[in-house]
Amino acid sequence: MENFTYARADSPEAAIRAAADGAVFAAGTTELVNWMRLGIVAPPALTDISGLDLAAIALADDGATLTVGALATLNAVGTAPPVRTHAPALAEAALKAASPQLRNRATLGGNVLQRTRCPYFRAEAAGEGRMPWPCNKRVAGSGCVAREAPFDRAALFGWTDDCVATQPSDPVVALAALDAVARVQGPDGIREVAMRDFHLDQQEGGAATETRLAPGEMILGYRIPVDAAARGSAYLKVRERESYEYAMVSAAVCLDHADGTIRALRIALGSVAQKPWRLPQTEAALAGAALDEETVQAAMDAALRDARPLPGQGWKPRLAANAATRAVMMAGGIVR
Amino acid sequence: MTTRPHDHPGEAMPATRFVLNGTDRAVTHEARVTLLDLLRERLGATGTKKGCAEGACGACTVLLDGERVNACMVLAAAVHGREVTTVEGLAAADGTLHAVQRAFVEQDALQCGYCTPGQVVSAVACIREGHAGSEVEIAEWMSGNLCRCAAYPQIVAAVQQAAAELGTPQGGASGAVQSTAPAARA
Ligand SMILES: Cc1cc2nc3c(=O)[nH]c(=O)nc-3n(C[C@H](O)[C@H](O)[C@H](O)COP(=O)(O)OP(=O)(O)OC[C@H]3O[C@@H](n4cnc5c(N)ncnc54)[C@H](O)[C@@H]3O)c2cc1C
Ligand code: SF4
Ligand code: FES
Ligand code: FES
Numbered sequence: 096m097e098n099f100t101y102a103r104a105d106s107p108e109a110a111i112r113a114a115a116d117g118a119v120f121a122a123g124t125t126e127l128v129n130w131m132r133l134g135i136v137a138p139p140a141l142t143d144i145s146g147l148d149l150a151a152i153a154l155a156d157d158g159a160t161l162t163v164g165a166l167a168t169l170n171a172v173g174t175a176p177p178v179r180t181h182a183p184a185l186a187e188a189a190l191k192a193a194s195p196q197l198r199n200r201a202t203l204g205g206n207v208l209q210r211t212r213c214p215y216f217r218a219e220a221a222g223e224g225r226m227p228w229p230c231n232k233r234v235a236g237s238g239c240v241a242r243e244a245p246f247d248r249a250a251l252f253g254w255t256d257d258c259v260a261t262q263p264s265d266p267v268v269a270l271a272a273l274d275a276v277a278r279v280q281g282p283d284g285i286r287e288v289a290m291r292d293f294h295l296d297q298q299e300g301g302a303a304t305e306t307r308l309a310p311g312e313m314i315l316g317y318r319i320p321v322d323a324a325a326r327g328s329a330y331l332k333v334r335e336r337e338s339y340e341y342a343m344v345s346a347a348v349c350l351d352h353a354d355g356t357i358r359a360l361r362i363a364l365g366s367v368a369q370k371p372w373r374l375p376q377t378e379a380a381l382a383g384a385a386l387d388e389e390t391v392q393a394a395m396d397a398a399l400r401d402a403r404p405l406p407g408q409g410w411k412p413r414l415a416a417n418a419a420t421r422a423v424m425m426a427g428g429i430v431r
Numbered sequence: 432m433t434t435r436p437h438d439h440p441g442e443a444m445p446a447t448r449f450v451l452n453g454t455d456r457a458v459t460h461e462a463r464v465t466l467l468d469l470l471r472e473r474l475g476a477t478g479t480k481k482g483c484a485e486g487a488c489g490a491c492t493v494l495l496d497g498e499r500v501n502a503c504m505v506l507a508a509a510v511h512g513r514e515v516t517t518v519e520g521l522a523a524a525d526g527t528l529h530a531v532q533r534a535f536v537e538q539d540a541l542q543c544g545y546c547t548p549g550q551v552v553s554a555v556a557c558i559r560e561g562h563a564g565s566e567v568e569i570a571e572w573m574s575g576n577l578c579r580c581a582a583y584p585q586i587v588a589a590v591q592q593a594a595a596e597l598g599t600p601q602g603g604a605s606g607a608v609q610s611t612a613p614a615a616r617a
Pocket of ligand 1: 120126192202206207314315341
């Protein structure tokens with residue numbers, strides 16, 4: 096790891112000015128330290144934002160908006176009563192991420208900016224010339240070894256020949272299903288970015304550009320509209336062991352239902368693309384439909400017909416369709 | 432026109448002052464040094480182990496202002512002004528072991544012992560958080576500490592024993608810890 100200079104920012108504006116001069120924001124550093132150790136980044140300067148007053152979690156007085164600060168830790172998000180009550184999918188996604196001790200450091204701001212777990216991307220290589228294999232994310236134009244080498248975590252949607260990696264975050268999936276909006280601040284002021292559009296797949300951003308956040312912009316927090324579907328949301332994470340593992344696929348569902356009928360539904364799939372994958376056509380098709388497993392499964396199977404699995408990963412669309420179906424049944428209180 | 436406020440310049444060699452196991456420490460170090468390396472290589476506090484240096488194994492677990500964290504993922508400069516407790520800081524001044532340490536001995540909760548300091552520190556926090564209510568809950572909330580010797584059943588038993596002795600706080604931090612994610616039908 097290269098050395099760098101370290102400073103604590105005492106305001107968002109100071110941190111943003113430092114970033115304009117080349118510094119990188121440091122929050123919980125559970126991604127950043129790994130990137131620096133692996134040689135993925137070598138910033139000249141860090142501006143530590145962890146002391147800023149951006150960790151609050153609150154329900155607005157009118158009860159219609161939940162706000163979560165960017166510095167709220169995943170354990171804080173997962174255990175905060177307003178999140179558990181009004182956006183349970185986000186609470187579950189936060190608590191199913193990483194480990195208890197990582198969640199005490201990992202922030203919701205840094206979480207959405209975590210990068211793919213593609214093992215080829217995560218090679219330890221100080222400097223582009225030292226990369227042991229081609230990876231377009233590490234060295235532009237070098238190629239993508241994951242297309243030929245063993246790799247069972249490729250994207251189903253949005254990928255290109257340049258890169259087949261996925262975004263591995265759990266909270267990102269819940270935020271997209273919840274129609275959350277990020278508040279971000281840059282040198283020119285504050286703007287809002289919908290979390291369903293925050294990330295870019297490879298068809299939108301190529302191998303290199305993964306989000307709509309401009310360099311040097313800081314996430315201040317998230318605004319989550321609270322409706323019946325948000326209060327009735329659920330998150331399902333399918334993984335190879337019961338705990339402390341990244342998702343093979345995951346699904347966040349916001350569901351409003353009455354008398355066995357779906358009134359409103361929002362679905363996002365996780366770990367199937369470089370962004371949380373909403374299913375707008377399925378959401379529309381299921382509005383007004385019966386809340387029963389057969390109906391929902393048929394709709395999910397249809398939605399996953401658009402998937403483009405790499406050879407050997409034909410199991411993945413099926414797993415995703417089943418996970419989405421089960422998440423709807425969980426949100427509906429029909430299965431646990 | 433607004434004038435540009437003065438910003439603190441960054442330091443390549445920050446001077447970090449913090450409290451380690453009740454004692455004030457001050458160290459000047461390269462900014463890139465992690466808390467784990469500072470403890471082990473500058474302060475001789477080698478009880479905290481380095482297993483993976485990537486946040487994955489939990490061998491480096493310490494308490495930062497009372498909360499468990501992976502010392503390998505924390506920059507030393509970031510603990511300025513804060514309190515760090517390592518496994519060396521758990522026993523009483525007269526050497527009497529902490530209830531968790533005693534339980535690990537009595538339940539034979541280790542083989543090679545490499546993961547044990549991290550397990551013990553993590554267990555102290557796990558119990559304090561109110562996450563030691565059942566075997567399933569302990570397994571979930573101790574999952575950030577891997578054990579290559581797979582002493583897991585004994586570790587869970589030790590955490591249960593210590594939790595019974597120390598008493599579980601009322602209304603744990605998380606009201607709804609689900610045991611497991613039901614696997615989707617594949
Ligand atoms: C072993 C391990 C297992 C994990 N498992 C999971 C898992 O199962 N599910 C999951 O979702 N995640 C998982 N994670 C990822 C973890 O949740 C993230 O590393 C964490 O959330 C990142 O937050 P941070 O505060 O530590 O970010 P940092 O490391 O501090 O920052 C990461 C990046 O975000 C930028 N940044 C941070 N905050 C802001 C902000 N407010 N505005 C703009 N930029 C910002 C930083 O500049 C940096 O580029 C795992 C991590 C590890 C190490
Ligand atoms: S999938 Fe993407 S991240 Fe992985 S090797 Fe290919 S280009 Fe690199
Ligand atoms: S050494 Fe820190 S988690 Fe493994
Ligand atoms: S006792 Fe050997 S790794 Fe846990």
